[in-house]
Amino acid sequence: MSKVKEILEKNKNKKREALISLLQEIQEAEGYISSQAVIELSRHLNVPASKIYGAATFYNQFRFEPLGKYHVMVCRGTACHVKGSASALKTAEDILNIKAGKTTKDGLFSLETVACMGACGLAPVISINGEFYAQVTAEKFRKIIEDIKAAEKKI
Numbered sequence: 001m002s003k004v005k006e007i008l009e010k011n012k013n014k015k016r017e018a019l020i021s022l023l024q025e026i027q028e029a030e031g032y033i034s035s036q037a038v039i040e041l042s043r044h045l046n047v048p049a050s051k052i053y054g055a056a057t058f059y060n061q062f063r064f065e066p067l068g069k070y071h072v073m074v075c076r077g078t079a080c081h082v083k084g085s086a087s088a089l090k091t092a093e094d095i096l097n098i099k100a101g102k103t104t105k106d107g108l109f110s111l112e113t114v115a116c117m118g119a120c121g122l123a124p125v126i127s128i129n130g131e132f133y134a135q136v137t138a139e140k141f142r143k144i145i146e147d148i149k150a151a152e153k154k155i
Contacts, residue, residue, distance in 0.1 A: 003029040004037045008044045016045045023056055032063040068103045068110035070148055072096075073127040077116035084137065085124035089113065091138035092126075095145050108152065109145075 007025050011018065019041075026037050033056055042049040056062040074080075074089045093099055096109050103110040119125045122134035126141065133144060 004034075004040050008040060012044075014045075016047050019045060019047070019052065019055055020059070023052075023062060027062060030066075032066050034064075065103050066107070066110075068108050070109045070128055071112070072109055073112050073114050073117070074100070075115075075117040075119070075123070075125045075127075076113045077120065077123075079120035080117075080124040083123040083135075085126075087138045088124055088126060088136045088141045091141050092145075095142060108149075 004026055007022065007029060011022060011025075014022065022041060022045075023033060026041070027033055030037065038049050038052050038056070041047075042052055045052075056064075072092060074085055074092060076085055076089070089100065092111055096104055096111055098104055098109070098111055100111050100113045117125050117127060117132070119132060119134070122132070124136050126133050126136050126144075128144070128148070133140070136144075
């Protein structure tokens with residue numbers, strides 16, 4: 001039985017008002033909200049898939065593709081913006097050849113922007129799999145990604 005089916009079976013008496021909590025549970029279990037999960041949830045709640053997708057896209061907490069092995073988050077808060085996070089983000093998009101919110105074809109990197117990481121004194125800040133990097137310039141970001149790629153080739 002799939003994880004989504006297990007979640008829906010466990011919540012068989014829940015109705016449409018449980019949509020967000022069910023989406024959260026599905027994403028927690030699978031890492032993202034797949035189109036198949038939307039269809040199954042649609043049948044379970046008797047709600048059109050378009051309504052589920054509409055609700056899920058309203059909240060930026062939901063992802064519709066799996067995260068990469070290395071989840072790169074670029075802070076776009078005020079302090080980071082003023083200190084140049086736009087440059088780091090542009091470099092990330094160029095190096096990884098993806099836009100924010102996407103995952104590389106090889107599944108190695110996913111790129112996301114966040115409103116604030118709460119590390120304003122270290123701006124601009126990025127996080128990769130929970131490890132923070134402070135005062136990130138385009139050049140520093142390039143080096144971080146090159147190091148990760150080099151390490152991956154050794155594996």
